[in-house]
Amino acid sequence: MKFLIVALFFLTSSLLQVALGQSNDSERMPKSFMTPEGRVVFVDFISADYEVTYDLLGKKSVVQARIKFHQYEAGFPIYDSVEEILGVSVNGEEVTSGKARTPEGETTVRFIKKSLPRGLHEAKISVPLNQLVQYTSKGIRSAFWTTDLEDRGFLERYMPANFEFDQVKMKLMVHFKGISQPQKIYTNGVVKKLHKDQESYEITYPSYFTSSSLFFHTLPEGSTNELNFSLRSLDGRMIPVTVYTTTTQFPGGTNLEVLKNKSTEYFHELEKDYGAWPHDGLIVYNAGMGGMEYCGATMTSLSALGHEMFHSYFARGVMPANGNSGWIDEALASWRDEGYQSNSSLMGSSRMSAHPHHTRSTDMNAYNFGERFMQYLEGKLRAQGGLKPFMRFMLEKRIFSPFIIENFIKEMSEFYGVSLEADFKKFTYGEKTIFNNKFLSSKKIHQKLTIQEMEKFL
Ligand SMILES: [Zn+2]
The missing domain is CATH 2.60.40.1730 (tricorn interacting facor f3 domain)
Known part of the structure; x- marks a missing residue:
């Protein structure tokens, strides 16, 4: 009952904010x-x-x-x-x-x-x-x-x-x-x-x-091949899924069954790690190289599918509010791609969090140095269970509530009861990017298409 009253209070205060045209x-x-x-x-x-x-x-x-x-x-x-x-x-x-x-x-x-x-x-x-x-x-x-x-x-x-x-x-x-x-x-x-x-x-x-x-x-209708099915989420919902390709790209038949099986595999992997699927559905358009993420949707190559579905949790679930916070989800997604590795040290620096205030795009170093920074945090926080418990906490607390990088550092520091500000300052607020090229991942699955390249996949 107490919970209900508290919930009602939050509900009415947020409704009031909406009515007043205010929001966070x-x-x-x-x-x-x-x-x-x-x-x-x-x-x-x-x-x-x-x-x-x-x-x-x-x-x-x-x-x-x-x-x-x-x-x-x-x-x-x-x-x-x-x-x-x-x-x-x-x-x-x-x-x-x-x-x-x-x-x-x-x-x-x-x-x-x-x-x-x-x-x-x-x-x-x-x-x-x-x-x-x-x-x-x-x-x-x-x-x-x-x-x-x-x-x-x-x-x-x-x-x-x-x-x-x-x-x-x-x-x-x-x-x-x-x-x-x-x-x-x-x-x-x-x-x-x-x-x-x-x-x-x-x-x-x-x-x-x-x-x-x-x-x-x-x-136009008839231009695609699609497969529709549903997946049972941990929370009991049946999540409708559509996987599709265009007939121009795959004229000799399609790999829809492979797409279905892979989507199903990643769906269960992600639910196990991070809880129930955050969106009402899942759409997978198999096209191009690399991929791009949306809320419960992606346009992606088969090799980037797991990475892009991860982004329905981090990027389009726990959402960055600007360019300086955008690297977090790419670093986390790459860290998952590389098998959640752990490392006790890190050399170099980057300015991923420190671009000029109005920057809207994500620093490309997220994929390599950012991923190494997550390895380093995983190593540092290993005694407290590593990063995954905090990631689950962020989904519970801050899903669909866009964050700036300072919010993220504060949440993480509070969660572990130890200030992580010095680490973020040292490795992500540098004046310029300095790190060894051997960090560069050989995997190119996070490649994103330019608008000219996208034309081919309409
Ligand atoms: Zn990505």
């Missing part, structure tokens, strides 16, 4: 800064409704976004879109959009050229959808695939979005115009067909999603 998102919000036009400020997106219209005959596609956001300080509100803006309005007033580099030149942001006071606001922004869209005789091939190894590589490639720190309730309305046969949609949200006779869909995503969470791939 503000705690990890990047710092605002000055531009020649005035002060630009990060904001907290409350919801983003996207209307995506694919026009096969006109060979063009557009995204219209309606974003409700909470602003905590006065200034020009920041968002981002790689594509140039077609139009923007805020609180019903037509305005224009600006673009600025962050103070240390780490990245680029867009902002609404209207200084707004603190409070709740609503913006409507439209952009062309040009990346990863193909117009074919059979229909549309399109995807919103991302990368964390390049700047501006998340949802902002395709539509107006916030930085990765922000959890946003997202909805996609998708219309296919001028097509003659049905489209197939693979996505990690709930899909509803809006009209029996029209190719229009509404997709809703869990409210814990950020700009790096969403998996979306559409192609």
Whole structure:
């Protein structure tokens, strides 16, 4: 009963926060800064409704976004879109959009050229959808695939979005115009067909999603081979799983049974180590080299499948809030790939945690030096059970609650009752990266595709 009251208290206080437009998102919000036009400020997106219209005959596609956001300080509100803006309005007033580099030149942001006071606001922004869209005789091939190894590589490639720190309730309305046969949609949200006779869909995503969470791939029906099955989770849920490939990549038949068996094997391995599968489903698109992770979904080569499914726990379960925290999940995933090794010493240093404040991409050294750092921590904490108990603790305590690196160090220090700050400072806050090249892993399974390479796998 006491537990119930406590639970009710937390539930109502978090509902109250939502009602007030507040959330913990503000705690990890990047710092605002000055531009020649005035002060630009990060904001907290409350919801983003996207209307995506694919026009096969006109060979063009557009995204219209309606974003409700909470602003905590006065200034020009920041968002981002790689594509140039077609139009923007805020609180019903037509305005224009600006673009600025962050103070240390780490990245680029867009902002609404209207200084707004603190409070709740609503913006409507439209952009062309040009990346990863193909117009074919059979229909549309399109995807919103991302990368964390390049700047501006998340949802902002395709539509107006916030930085990765922000959890946003997202909805996609998708219309296919001028097509003659049905489209197939693979996505990690709930899909509803809006009209029996029209190719229009509404997709809703869990409210814990950020700009790096969403998996979306559409192609004409008949372009894929898929296998659907379900896996029983430790907590009793039946998790629906879809594994698929395209017929163009595997014209002579597919390896769907192998994909099924491997997904099943990794699913049980990960549940045994880290508890029940964190998401409502699992989608595996077997394509390309290496892979990329999403919440309960991945586009991956067979060799990287275990690595990418691990990321549904660390990366898309325990979520990084920015570039300086992004290396943790790659280091942990690589540490798993290499068989959870332990080491008593470590030479060298890196700046994985210490890139300029607004950095959005992950330091590549996560895969080699980061992995060695996890080996070192495993060795150091061996008497206390090593790293796995802490990883399980993080999933219990901080799942779907994006962290900055300082949060992670604090949690780890508290968990083991010993400060680990000096280790992180020495090995991850260096001025530059210095380490022996023999650390470089020969395995290349964490390779991530560029957007040009992704075109081939639509
Ligand atoms: Zn990875």
